[in-house]
Amino acid sequence: MSAQTPIQFYDQRQARFKNRLFYSLVAAGGLIVMAGLYAVYLMEHHGHIITGMNNQIVWGIPHVFAIFLIVAASGVLNVASIGSVFGKAMYKARASLAGLLSIAMLAGGLTVLMLDLGRPDRIIVAATNYNITSMFAWNVVLYSGMFSLVVVYLWTMMERRMNRWTKPAGFAVFAWRFILTTGTGLIFAFLVARQAYASALLPPLFIVISFAWGMAVFLIAQAIIYAWNGNAIAPEILQRMKNLLGVFVMGALYLVAAYHLTNLYFAHQSGFERFILVEGGIYPQLFWWGYVLLGNILPLLLIYLPGQGKTKSITAASLLVILGGFAFLYVFIIGGQAYPLNIFPGYQASSSFGDGQIATYHPSLYEFMLGFGGLAIAFIITTVSVRVLDFMPHDKPYIAD
Amino acid sequence: MNDINIQRRGFLKTSLGVATVVIAPGMLLFDMAHGKSQPVSGKVRWGMLIDTTQCREGCNDCVAACNKENGLSGGTNGQARSPLPNPLPQAGEGANDSLRETRLKSTDSQWIRKIELKDVSSGRELSLPMMCQHCEHPPCVDVCPTNASFKRADGIVLVDRHRCIGCRYCMMACPYKARSFVHEPLHDQNPDVPRGKGTVEACSLCVHRIDQGQQPACAEACPNKAILFGDLNDPESEIARKVGSVASVQVRADLRLNPGIRYQGL
């Protein structure tokens, strides 16, 4: 019991304060969800004209939020897999929290994705007409399958009589999550005509990047839960988890570098790379300052610099990794569309439909409302579940395995 | 007895023949008036041959005709639009100004557009209309999650707006950027061309006109007859003979989508 603080006497005043804090947190989350739904109502009423999206930038801020949530939802399960599949006890204690975060983020991300559709009222059509050649249609199956699999996985962990099924369920989730993130990467990788996307590197890139984002989200959630319960996480455990985050961040950075370097090597892609890395205005800024510096270098320093690596700096590092994730997705999704399609190679083109020009995009407030609404959904699901069920990691006395 | 039988058979034959001759054209007319009850044939492949040497820079007649026919806001036939919230970026040379009388929003649907091209190495300039290329292997159909994007038997690539959920994946996948998303509620559509908010749309090759035996509006409107429309599969058609005799290319032929629209002089 060395890792846990001594038993405290029940403090009524603090309990009441926490109760109030809980309800105000849920209320705040609810308010943001309502704001998101209001944005959806306006988008339904006026059409997508009130967003910044147009016929050149067809996917915007909602997709940045949705894809972040979905990718992180898959990545956070990494914690559970290390426990269930590779049998590490300290991760096993955290598997249920990881599962919960995954469900919450998946729900938030999918809600954003669905509500951004031009005709969200026809979502039933997507279920009844199925095109097997469409990566999107496959992802509908992958997402809903993942959702139910993780629910079953959580059930096997929380219901004692089902405990013996935890391992197979963990394996299934492990496999499914890889396929799911591959599918997310393939949505872009199959877009042959777009310079930014047609790359076989995207599925592995998305998988590794999901590890980093998921781990960051998990570390933040874990830090908050420990702080809420007045516990301190054992330094050995934190040490291992932060090192894992560091490895994932470096892995992701490596694959992003590989993606850009391969593009640079192909002569026909050099224009696009020059745009996204040097000349493209906001996109290179976001890439270098947002993604590389804030999202990678700074977190790595916070993790590995001597004297750093305590709870606070790790939480800060995790937040920065998430911020970097959003910057990366903005550059990837919107920057990728802003660069004009090369319809006539060897020609300089101009038209009334943005041929040969960099497309402009000014995200509107409504898009952010929808995106944050998705985050708030994930937040509420997590907060309420952690309150009513026991998702607190229960560490046995630490044994190095 | 036998004689009577033969006579009767003869009478039946003649009267049947006469009846056919009299009634058949009437039946045909009836068919024309009441639409076709047969599905379109897979033996047909509608296509276009666009002669870029005949396409004049600054001429926008095909675009205007398309906008009028399909009820697009277009901005080319002087329909006033509300002030622009976010004006389109200009290409710099101002080549666009001649293309538009009123400025288009980046959210306006454009089923056909004029592209001005300049060969980077030789400096040769040319102008051509760009629209849905009606591919044999359309990427938009591959990626559509609900089968709303589909290719009709006669090669026309269409959006079934009853199924489109507005995910815009097809717009991401199209190598020709041929598709538009309807960003605003629409009113007073052409009864022949239903279109509405929240769905994706593109050049339909004027399918409602083709089904009535007419040409697409752009082909009819071109003052220089630069757009030749017809059945690529019919060896007797003008387009098939011309494609077989003069040099023409498909745009982004490297993608092997086999578009039904071909360009001459590119």
Added chain:
Amino acid sequence: MRLLFASLLLCLCIPAVWAAETNMPKPDIGKGGQCVEDPQWMRKNHMHLLRHQRDETVRKGIRDERLSLKNCIECHASSKDDSVIARNDSFCVACHRYEAVKIDCFECHSGISKSAWLQRNAK
């Protein structure tokens, strides 16, 4: 007791029947006429015909005009405003409002008869 109950039931039913009759929709059927089936059959089944025909037309190019929405509108558009959706008693609106069934057709389709539309856009 039974008598009381029966009379109560009667009291409840009479206004209901009376109300139902007076509130029945009275759509403006336009030129009207019967070219497909009798009105009672059409009231019950028109949606199946339209739905079937829309897929046949859009996806296969079978343009059977008799069953097309455009053809329905042509005869059932109001003689006052040439539309099936413009007013509360327009052909489509009257019943659909009464039955509280939302229709999605006119988000994309024109509610005006083609002949009238052509006249208006003739110039």
